[in-house]
Amino acid sequence: MFSPNQLEHPGSIDALKYGELIILGYNGSLPGGNRGRKRSHFALYRRANANGVKPSTVHILSNPQDSKLSKSVLQAVNSKIHHSIAYTMSRSQTVVVEYSHDDETDMFQIGRSTESPIDFVVMDTTGSTKDSEDSSAPSTISRFACRIVCQRSPPYTARIYAAGFDTSKNIFLGEKATKWKNPDGHMDGLTTNGVLVMHPWGFPEDPKQGEWREISVCGDVYSLRDTRSGPARGQLAHGESSALEDGSLVDLCGATLLWRTAEGLLHAPTLRHLDALRLELNAGRPQCPVGLSTLAFPSLPRSHSLEERQPWAYLACGHVHGRHDWGQRPERHREESSSGSGGGSGTGGRRECPLCRSVGPYVPLWLGYEPALYVDAGAPTHAFVPCGHVCSERTVRYWAETPLPHGTHAFRPTCPFCSAPLSGPPGHVRLIFQGPVD
Incomplete structure (x- = not known):
């Protein structure tokens, strides 16, 4: 992980920039100033060493309490070495998807938590999803809200996924979370308040608004639920992608972020x-x-x-x-x-x-x-x-x-x-x- 100084001045480490995330509502700086991982904008640079992960082994635990397989898998999950996503289907069945290292991608995590796995700490923006009079209400942004995975080689595509890995390198979707098995067999799910994305057309030369969609944990694109935390997922948006484009908006239910590509920023005013x-x-x-x-x-x-x-x-x-x-x-x-x-x-x-x-x-x-x-x-x-x-x-x-x-x-x-x-x-x-x- 970059130090705050390296985030702004990567220097000799690797100066290739993927793009920037800008939180709407702060006009260039947080009220107390931009410091470290708490800032109004965050630049994503190619890391010195790849830290991306990709799905590998799938384990189906039919009796998590007694199975020897369950114990060995849970030990691996809790080892803080392997990344994993656990889908609790019922009290008697859990599906665990292990993730292996991917040397072709860099991963950046965003959320409310100040713990070390989070690269960009985002707090609720007054006036976004909350009324200014209700600033004392609990945050609706997840502690580990989402992750962005960037290809380390051209065209440096950045893709967004709902949920981020915690300090144990795990993502847990509990029994009440919205989750399912896709026809091809892979598991997927949605976070409580969801991660919404809108890709515009023709940004910024002749920009037109696109449709708001929801991104799943595995990066698939769905139409919106009836309500933000509704139990039923929307329809799969066939042909649509989680790849961020210049001008894409990402909403974390409490703060909205704008994605600008490195190329797009070259043509933006300074x-x-x-x-x-x-x-x-x-x-x-x-x-x-x-x-x-x-x-x-x-x-x-x-x-x-x-x-x-x-x-x-x-x-x-x-x-x-x-x-x-x-x-x-x-x-x-x-x-x-x-x-x-x-x-x-x-x-x-x-x-x-x-x-x-x-x-x-x-x-x-x-x-x-x-x-x-x-x-x-x-x-x-x-x-x-x-x-x-x-x-x-x-x-x-x-x-x-x-x-x-x-x-x-x-x-x-x-x-x-x-x-x-x-x-x-x-x-x-x-x-x-x-x-x-x-």
Whole structure:
């Protein structure tokens, strides 16, 4: 396993990158900063030595308590040398599939656990499958949620599988878990809350949303269950693959991850490019129509705290202003709209735009600073509603049309930079800046 420093700077070990996983909702950095295996994005590099595994021997234990075969297999399972998946079919029968070393693949594991088998520690994202008021609820992300297996040779295909091996190198599917034997005889199953995947078409040049599917423990693709943890699996999606593509989304029931291939990232905008767009926007000296003060987007290190010259916008019309107290609506209007204001504006409700009299949320604007979330390198002309995150028109339209899993069976579009549910349609607004009057 790479050290945190090697994850960012693999150096002479092996600098070939398979791709990156980006957690939606953090805009480039966790609240406490990206540290070690806890980070808002995770780069997958080819390992110095292959650590992949592949299925080998299958054992059917008809009487796990008394069988000598059972004891020998269980000793192997508990030896922490061999990987295995155990399927408990009933109290009297367990099927154990042993896995052997595969020197052609690298395996990376993702989950909530901070134990050593997990390469990328992922926590619940506020606003994704949980409401912000329910942040104290138990996590719905599995401790060992999923694993990604990458081919070490071209074309370096990355495939996703539900569930990860624990500290004993085992995966256990208990008696109540959804599992079955396929016609070809191999065992398979689903995890409690499932691992969902959506592969888009034409990402990022002309992206179109694909269908959400569920991935099994063995990497097969199924239609969704009736509810997230329902007992019956969906229909096998014939011809569909667990191979991740540039722009694929992976949902762990509590956090949604975006997969970007190494090649795709080469064509994505960089932080330097996004900052150049910020400087170009500020160079236009946009002004507040009310206070006539010059507005400016803060630089990246200060992009999470309000500044005096911070641009604000009326999201019903898109007119950009500086912060002011003009246009407060009566208290009854605030109560009616408080659930939709979002973005942490601190204004207490709806406001009336002094230019066009449109009434709606009035929030500070924040630049989207996670480059991998952009589908192009266009100018920051649009904002998500109601959070006020700003990015290019094509980017805002793509995400506003992408429903993300929410709860046990719902889907809704959210801002990829903060995971706030979008209001709408359309869920975004074109910003209208006023230039200097001099």
